[in-house]
Amino acid sequence: MSDYSTRNQLTKPILPGTAASDYERYLRTDELLALQKPLAELRHPDEMTFQVIHQSSELLLKGACFELERVREHISKAEFRDAARLLRRANLMLDYPISLLHVLETITPYDYHLIRAGLGHGSGLDSPGFLGLLHVGPRIGEAFFAQLEKAGIGVEEMYRRYPEFTGLHDTAECMLDFDERVQLFRYHHLKLAERIIGGGVIGTMGTPVEVLKQRQEHVFYKKLWDVRNQITALMNERMQKNTSSPS
Numbered sequence: 001m002s003d004y005s006t007r008n009q010l011t012k013p014i015l016p017g018t019a020a021s022d023y024e025r026y027l028r029t030d031e032l033l034a035l036q037k038p039l040a041e042l043r044h045p046d047e048m049t050f051q052v053i054h055q056s057s058e059l060l061l062k063g064a065c066f067e068l069e070r071v072r073e074h075i076s077k078a079e080f081r082d083a084a085r086l087l088r089r090a091n092l093m094l095d096y097p098i099s100l101l102h103v104l105e106t107i108t109p110y111d112y113h114l115i116r117a118g119l120g121h122g123s124g125l126d127s128p129g130f131l132g133l134l135h136v137g138p139r140i141g142e143a144f145f146a147q148l149e150k151a152g153i154g155v156e157e158m159y160r161r162y163p164e165f166t167g168l169h170d171t172a173e174c175m176l177d178f179d180e181r182v183q184l185f186r187y188h189h190l191k192l193a194e195r196i197i198g199g200g201v202i203g204t205m206g207t208p209v210e211v212l213k214q215r216q217e218h219v220f221y222k223k224l225w226d227v228r229n230q231i232t233a234l235m236n237e238r239m240q241k242n243t244s245s246p247s
Contacts, residue, residue: 061129080167
């Protein structure tokens with residue numbers, strides 16, 4: 001068989017579908033790339049950017065939520081190494097929706113309002129991906145703290161004795177990374193709203209932008225954040241005792 005025939009056989013699609021290559025058939029790119037408005041229907045050229053950024057973010061958030069559900073299962077089975085590995089993967093995926101918010105900042109306020117007129121009551125608060133994070137986040141915490149209780153230790157003791165509880169410790173740190181990313185997403189979403197429509201206005205769902213500021217204070221794993229205060233207080237107390245002891 002000639003080299004040409006061999007190449008032809010290897011590039012000929014074998015998966016079901018009508019696209020020109022197996023790459024396109026597997027990823028269903030024909031359908032994926034048809035999900036944006038046709039050019040003739042765009043209210044403004046920037047609407048293509050608006051749709052592509054939001055759709056890309058939803059795909060990445062879906063992927064992150066999928067991994068986070070697996071994380072919860074691994075923690076429930078005390079499989080901490082796998083839990084931490086998948087948490088790191090989910091966290092890396094979340095970095096992109098956060099950074100993509102900055103692309104939307106390149107849309108000027110007047111142009112955005114042309115796009116906004118076509119959103120109906122649509123709002124980022126309805127994001128299926130972000131709502132998925134809000135759903136799975138607390139469940140991961142429940143599974144983790146149940147494992148702490150099973151080990152018979154508290155949060156401070158886990159950190160103090162981390163060489164004995166490496167799996168729990170590393171999982172906790174990855175959980176904090178996740179919690180921080182959710183807060184960063186909220187923060188950058190708030191700043192985007194303030195930059196584009198203002199901080200003292202009502203959003204498309206009738207929700208004041210001020211509410212975004214209030215939600216910024218929410219964290220999933222308050223005990224993991226608060227223990228830092230406890231550790232610092234204990235260490236300060238120890239240092240004071242050492243400095244006040246007679247030589």
